[in-house]
Amino acid sequence: MVGRRAVIFHGTGGNPDVCWYPWLAERLRARGYAVEVPHHPGINVEPIATFLPKVLDGHRFDEDTILVGHSGGAALLLALLEHVDVTVAQAILVAGYCTRPNTEEEPVLQQSYDWDAIRSHVRDIYFINSRKDPYGCDDQQGRAMFERLGGTHIVRDDGHFGDYNQPYDQFELLDRLIP
Template identity: 30%
Template sequence: MLIHGNAGASVEGIWFPYLRRELEALGHQVVAETFPDPIKGRMRYWLPYLTDVIRPDENTVIVGHSSGALTAFRYAETAPLLGTFAVAGHHTDCGFELERRSGFFDRPWDWEAIRANQRFIAQFHSKDDPWVPFEVAEELHGLTGSEFTVMDGMGHFGSYDQQMETFPELLDAIRLRLDSPLTWQEDR
């Protein structure tokens, strides 16, 4: 399952088509749909869409970019997933009004449930992300205990004016995780 970020993002842009094409070529079923309310990315629309329309389960891996990772984490508070790949993920509004008003931050996060309801959490973050400070990513890593891949020069991984049509590092991490029978806890 691929979930884009807000501010008008979609699964038709950046590296999503590449990732979908490569994963399908490996025989994986990929769900990639543009969520309702893609500009504001409000939880009141995104979480029910994920829960009631997409309906992931304990065999689903979510790749969430930015606000897409927020959706995966909120979902995992109450339902099982196989795992989450959080790309430029965060857990605060990072000082942005659009994020603050999204509803994702209106209540505390249940990190214990988020960790318990999935076999792994992997995180990709670039030190030069202009929207999600690296310190926020480090805090998220501490809260989730994620496998943390730190990169440099990747910005917000293709959002806005940055051109990023492929993401082989993410593809390799997904392939490795899907090929591995080990759970997240066994890997530690």
């Protein structure tokens, strides 16, 4: 199917070549998706007010776009979905959060969110969190977003779904969730 696109956003301090990002990109390309796995070192470093316009200008979003974000990249999706000017097909927030999950500064978070705007800009939304996440991006964070946005909340026991000390080279669940 021509026109299907996916953008996979890495987490804080990450890059396109770690975790399950290359694996998922290849799986989606094999199914006909145009896939971007951009390197955004400013995720959760630069304040969202100046970082978000760069992301919006640097990518094309339409009704056939699938967005996947991990950790800080998932938090980025909240701001992106609030401010994008189309309704995308699907968003999957892996180890996402909407409030500070720990004592670290979180420049990727906005002070507040227009939850109605976010909901209106995505047809299908998933939140995947673990009960025990080493950074606090846990099932309670997922539940807080789910209660405001609806969608589907999936709770696993998979830590942070990939990190420097957690090999997570494949993520079969994501491959199954994306049509």
